[in-house]
Amino acid sequence: MADQRRQKVTDKVQPHIGDMRSPSPRSLSAKAQRPYGVLSEDILWTEYFGAQYQGKAEIEKWFCQWNNPVENKVKSWTVDKYYVDNETTLFTWTFRCFYEGKEGILDGISLVKFSGNKICEIQEFEKNMKNFGHF
Template sequence: MTSQHDALFAQYTQSWENKDLPQFLACLTDDIIITECYGATYISKTEAQKWFQHWTAPTENQVVNWEILAKFEDSLKNTDFFNWRFRYVYQNKASVFEGLSQVTFSDNGKITKIKEYEMAFDKTRPYLASK
């Protein structure tokens, strides 16, 4: 199932890059639960659709690139973990952050749950020895 999971998550991220609502919805079960790294939670395909449309409707909002950096899987729980870098423009402000999505798949090959976690893109080295 792992290559199917990879392809489905790639389809999900591409739907954001392309602002493609039908592609987005095709990835999800009707009872999808999506929890953003900011805490917002969308339960059901209807709520997920409203979120997607609200985010993508303004022309200035754009997912510029959603790059998958690494992938890990827990086949016993039908769950994969995707480490990524997310570049976007929201309300005319460009930004980037890194994160991880914990994605659970249904037996019929759709996404049933996503939990997102964020990590700051800019890294610091607070204990780097000074010269």
């Protein structure tokens, strides 16, 4: 039974992880707008630094604001690994962009929760330390 539920969630998530791997997942291109359909109307999205967006409409507004001015650009958003269990998915990623005239890179992990066939919550966490050998 658990394996069937895990497969069901994997089948829901896999196409959207593919969209996030595209060169500009936060752009407003037709391809990037597809993931909006999987968001619940009352989704809560928490960015790694604490900003929260409540509801699909607010998330669309955030994406529009992020992409304006046009100099802001996603270079890549690479999903490295993901794990699916029941109605929860975790995935690691590297986000590269130009934002407000500066090039940025961010490594992180997202915790995604589903309700039925819709994403109801996304929490982002940043890895902000460089790796090093302890000894």
